[in-house]
Amino acid sequence: MNLPQISFAYLRAKPLATALNLLLLALGIATIAVLMLATRQLEERMTRDARGIDLVAGAKGSPMQLVLSAVFHLDAPTGNIALADARELAKNRAVKRAIPLALGDSYRGFRIVGTNHDYPAHYGARLADGSLWAKPMDAVFGSEAARATRLKVGDQFAAAHGVGASMGDDHDALPYRVTGILAPTGSVIDRVVLTSVESVWLVHEHVEPGDEPAKVLAAMHEEQKELTALLIQYASPLAAALLPRQVNAGPLQAASPAYESARLFRMLGVGIEVLRAFGFVLVLTAGLSVFIALTNALEERRYDLAVMRMLGASRGKLMALLVVEGLALAAAGAVLGLVLGHLLTEVLGAALRAQQQVPVTGWAWAVEELWLVALALAVGVVAALLPAWRASRAEVAPVLAEG
Amino acid sequence: MLSLKGVRHRYGAQEVLRIERFEAAQGEKWLVLGPSGSGKSTLLHLIAGLLEPSEGTVEAARPVGIVPQKLHLISSLTVAQNLLLAQYLAGVKQDPARAAQVLASVGLAERAAARPRELSHGQAQRAAVARAVMNRPRLLVADEPTSNLDDAHCAAALDLLETQAAECGATLVVATHDARARPRFEKRLELGA
Numbered sequence: 001m002n003l004p005q006i007s008f009a010y011l012r013a014k015p016l017a018t019a020l021n022l023l024l025l026a027l028g029i030a031t032i033a034v035l036m037l038a039t040r041q042l043e044e045r046m047t048r049d050a051r052g053i054d055l056v057a058g059a060k061g062s063p064m065q066l067v068l069s070a071v072f073h074l075d076a077p078t079g080n081i082a083l084a085d086a087r088e089l090a091k092n093r094a095v096k097r098a099i100p101l102a103l104g105d106s107y108r109g110f111r112i113v114g115t116n117h118d119y120p121a122h123y124g125a126r127l128a129d130g131s132l133w134a135k136p137m138d139a140v141f142g143s144e145a146a147r148a149t150r151l152k153v154g155d156q157f158a159a160a161h162g163v164g165a166s167m168g169d170d171h172d173a174l175p176y177r178v179t180g181i182l183a184p185t186g187s188v189i190d191r192v193v194l195t196s197v198e199s200v201w202l203v204h205e206h207v208e209p210g211d212e213p214a215k216v217l218a219a220m221h222e223e224q225k226e227l228t229a230l231l232i233q234y235a236s237p238l239a240a241a242l243l244p245r246q247v248n249a250g251p252l253q254a255a256s257p258a259y260e261s262a263r264l265f266r267m268l269g270v271g272i273e274v275l276r277a278f279g280f281v282l283v284l285t286a287g288l289s290v291f292i293a294l295t296n297a298l299e300e301r302r303y304d305l306a307v308m309r310m311l312g313a314s315r316g317k318l319m320a321l322l323v324v325e326g327l328a329l330a331a332a333g334a335v336l337g338l339v340l341g342h343l344l345t346e347v348l349g350a351a352l353r354a355q356q357q358v359p360v361t362g363w364a365w366a367v368e369e370l371w372l373v374a375l376a377l378a379v380g381v382v383a384a385l386l387p388a389w390r391a392s393r394a395e396v397a398p399v400l401a402e403g
Numbered sequence: 404m405l406s407l408k409g410v411r412h413r414y415g416a417q418e419v420l421r422i423e424r425f426e427a428a429q430g431e432k433w434l435v436l437g438p439s440g441s442g443k444s445t446l447l448h449l450i451a452g453l454l455e456p457s458e459g460t461v462e463a464a465r466p467v468g469i470v471p472q473k474l475h476l477i478s479s480l481t482v483a484q485n486l487l488l489a490q491y492l493a494g495v496k497q498d499p500a501r502a503a504q505v506l507a508s509v510g511l512a513e514r515a516a517a518r519p520r521e522l523s524h525g526q527a528q529r530a531a532v533a534r535a536v537m538n539r540p541r542l543l544v545a546d547e548p549t550s551n552l553d554d555a556h557c558a559a560a561l562d563l564l565e566t567q568a569a570e571c572g573a574t575l576v577v578a579t580h581d582a583r584a585r586p587r588f589e590k591r592l593e594l595g596a
Contacts, residue, residue: 001484001491013479307475310453311534312466312493397448400471400546 003317007325010297021289022333025379028282029337029372030344035276036368037345041360043265046072049188050257052122054240057081057089057098057247058229063255064264070101070229071257073111073188077103078253080226085251089230092246094239099231102200105159107176109355110145112159112193114200120182122231123189129153130180136198136213139176143184144191144359151178159203174207191359201225287379290329294322294387298394305391306399315392322388323381330380334373404429405450405542405574410459412445420445422459425592427574429464429541432565434585435578437594443578444472446594447544450576464574466493468540470564472547474531476519482506482530483515489537505533508570509563525556529563536567543573549581557583 011018050071058066059079068075090098099122102114113119117132120140130153132140141151151157156175176195184190198217201224205216234240247254298305305318313321346362353359405427412420420442427433437443448454451467476485486502506512509529519527528548535543545564549557561577561584568575577584585591 001480001487001497005484006480006488009477009479009484303473303475304477307471307477308488308492310451310469310471311489317492397445397453400448400453400473400475401444 025286025333026337030340031279033341067260096235114197128183290383319392326384334376434588441594464541468535470545
């Protein structure tokens with residue numbers, strides 16, 4: 001026998017009360033853990049996806065929508081911009097690099113991004129199979145898109161017009177051909193299909209089967225050639241002060257990924273903080289419940305505690321017995337809560353992945369979870385301290401003499 | 404060995420026990436008789452060290468084994484665990500073999516894994532005696548061990564206490580108001596109301 005064994009025996013003897021206290025504590029810890037894991041992963045992912053992109057230039061509209069659509073591929077684009085405007089901006093001395101993006105189509109929910117080879121290079125993407133696109137209608141799949149669609153190099157597919165819920169008819173007349181599959185990068189590029197900008201222009205022309213892509217492109221008027229956005233890297237720190245103003249003064253809109261991401265998290269932050277506070281309330285309620293359970297147990301166990309003193313237990317040992325009980329409940333609640341939190345995060349992640357949204361996984365761990373364990377243990381100890389102190393002060397003889 | 408000199412014990416202003424001198428040699432069997440409220444339980448608690456006397460001195464050989472009136476086995480533990488608990492709380496090295504031996508000696512070898520609620524009153528009393536002798540006490544005290552027992556069980560309970568005290572070489576002090584115990588004890592201490 002030892003203190004933990006005796007404590008566990010008491011907890012086992014009250015299965016319903018023990019289970020309810022555990023559940024309460026676990027739900028609180030799980031709520032906080034889900035928020036911690038999801039927000040942390042979202043922030044990390046958004047930071048990674050936006051790294052190295054100082055400015056996004058696109059059609060006028062909501063700057064947050066522009067960033068969400070062009071950088072994170074989450075929202076619908078604000079519109080298209082003329083190729084000539086984009087070229088003029090790209091030649092600006094304040095621009096070190098401008099990556100063109102042409103959006104509008106998708107394949108089985110994965111966006112088709114018309115761009116150049118700078119885009120995969122920006123995310124450090126490497127080929128797992130095949131090669132990058134060399135001519136119009138060549139397509140390269142990000143790792144997640146390839147895994148989900150099960151397409152491989154050499155396969156053909158028809159793009160659907162639109163993205164996500166707004167998907168329209170397939171562009172059957174001009175199928176894409178898979179030329180490469182990218183290795184996982186842990187960034188947004190894993191969830192898209194890359195091709196040349198010309199491919200996107202082509203599929204939106206009236207092309208008949210057998211038409212030569214080069215001839216169709218040559219026949220296109222310059223005004224027909226549009227982009228959706230430019231991902232811009234500044235040439236110097238000074239550009240940050242000048243370029244957005246210059247862009248916004250013209251036909252285009254400039255949006256800062258860093259600013260818009262921060263704004264998005266500030267907006268989400270209120271809801272997240274409310275949920276987090278709810279989690280803390282649950283944990284504190286669990287602490288109160290443990291306190292009430294142990295206090296009630298004192299009355300039920302007064303004879304047991306007196307007998308233990310009779311058998312030689314010191315006051316300190318009796319105090320330790322109740323504290324260990326509170327700790328055991330807290331530790332079990334913390335472990336259960338973290339397991340539950342990770343499972344819920346994985347379920348949430350699976351739902352997001354099914355919609356090709358930002359991936360979140362329950363199989364990631366955060367150092368902050370140790371603080372959650374510490375919080376739970378502290379709640380357990382604090383809840384047990386007063387009952388434990390009262391147990392240690394109880395007189396033995398009067399209780400035994402009650403008979 | 405047990406010695407009380409000039410012992411007074413009071414709860415508030417009320418004196419509940421007064422013993423000028425009492426001595427019991429090692430291995431002796433003593434019966435403490437007296438009606439309810441005469442201070443029998445208080446005397447046992449003073450002997451066991453659970454109470455400090457208001458006045459006087461109590462010297463008792465240690466360890467002391469106690470069989471409380473209500474037995475008070477820990478219900479969440481098995482019978483064997485109750486015995487090991489006595490060793491753990493007394494700071495004695497836990498010895499499952501000793502627990503098995505003691506349980507066999509009180510006829511509970513087959514009930515080691517039982518919970519107290521699964522025992523009959525007679526079995527629970529034997530388990531409480533087994534717990535009291537687990538640490539080989541030099542002094543064994545029992546509070547009203549025959550209350551609510553018929554004659555046969557009364558005799559069995561006293562037999563058990565005497566046998567176990569003898570095996571440990573312990574002084575036995577039984578407190579009761581049950582007159583049926585009187586003939587079995589040559590040494591008696593009578594407490595007034």
